[in-house]
Amino acid sequence: MSTPPGPAESWQEVDTTPIKAVPVRHYGRWIAGVIILFLAFIVIRSVVTNSALQWPVVGEYLFDNRILNGLRNTLVLTVISMIIGIVGGVLLAVMRLSPNLLMSGAASVYIWLLRGTPLITQLVIWNFLALAYSKIGLGIPFGPTFxxxxxxxxxxxFVASLLGLGLNEAAYMAEIVRGGIQSVDSGQLEAASALGMSRGKTLRRIILPQAMRVIIPPTGNETISMLKTTSLVVVIGYFELMVSVQTIYSQNYKTVPLLIVAATWYLFMTSVLTVIQFYIERYFARGTSRATAQKNRWGARMLGYRFGRGGSGGAAR
Known part of the structure; x- marks a missing residue:
């Protein structure tokens, strides 16, 4: 009758040959990549070689003074409208969350009204407000006007454009800010109240700094959207980028190349805003798992690539 092997004999029977790790082959990804590259080559070649696009005309008007003036007005509208929208959105969000029914109701009606009507309609109303109110004054209600x-x-x-864009944006920012405030644990508000902090101080020092992680990403998207939405002021004739482009091609009939000029500037500005948004998000997300993931994403990819080429982290065949 055989006896079971001892510890030394069992250890000698274990295969200690290193496992040869090889990368997992994703043939579908390679095929999809080749198809995408082929389609991209066709599209780029068609755009570059198409004489109807008149690329020399695009280069001629890309830095034209009229285009640059319209671009400047577009940026001014974007910045000021977003300031109005953010400040108004914070105030409306605080009012919406207030236990005071009158304040909450007023904010709700404002948001309902401005989100429920088209922006282009609001711009036209502000531009032709004089048809309903020929004069705007300050005084005692139902009394004399000073x-x-x-x-x-x-x-x-210009003012009509700012009022239409800024006040409309405030309605959307109010819901973004409200969502950010409500994402913070309500226990922190109760703890601050127990310490004797006022509601306003709690909001400034505890709630809003934490809510910024939730508020910043959609606010960045709203800013990029606002940059493009400014083109709607063409309906009231304010001179911005699209109006400057339309003015030029209505004179020389170079419609397509001048539209490419406008699209080029919009793409450039949105790209710059996207980069700024990335760094702002990373700043407010510091110390969180999302910030760590963004910071180490490239290193993780490189480590995964290295392990997959023969290290211990690859897939064994």
Whole structure:
């Protein structure tokens, strides 16, 4: 009758040959990549060699003074409208979350009204507000007016553009900010209240700094969207990028190349804003797993590639 092997004999029977790791082959990815490269080559070649696009005309007008003036006005509209939208959105979000029913109701009606009507309609209403109110004044309700202004003089095309874009953006930012505030654990609000902190101080020092991680990404998207939405002010004739392009091609009939000029500038500006948004998100997300993942993403890819080429982390065949 045989006896079971001892510990030394069992250890000698174990195969200690190193496992040869090989990378997992993803043939579908290679095929899809080749197809995408082929299609991209066809599209790029068609665009570059198409004489109807008139690339020399694009280069001629890309830095034209009229185009640059329209571009400057577009950037000014974007910046000021977003400032109005962010400030108004924070105020509306705080009002919406207030236990005061009148404040909450007023904010809800404002958001419902401005989100429920098209932006282009709001721009036209602001531009032609003088048809309903010829003068705007300050005074005692149902009493004398101390000072008044002519509506057409007070609300010109630039002011109408800012009011339409900024106040409409405030309605959307209010919901973004409200979602960010509600994402913070309510226990922190209760703890701050137990320590004697006022609601306003708690909001400034505890709630909003943490809510920024949730608020920043959609706010960046709203900024990029606002940059393109400014083109809607063409309906009231304010001179921005699209109006400058339309003015030029209505004179020389070079419609397609000038539209390419506008698209090129929009793509450039949105690309810059995308980079800025990335760094702002990383700043407010520091210390979280998302920030760590963004910071180490490239290193993780390189490690995975190295292990897959023969290290211990690859797949064994």
């Amino acid at each position: 000072i008044s202004w002519d509506t057409n003089t007070l609300i010109n095309q």
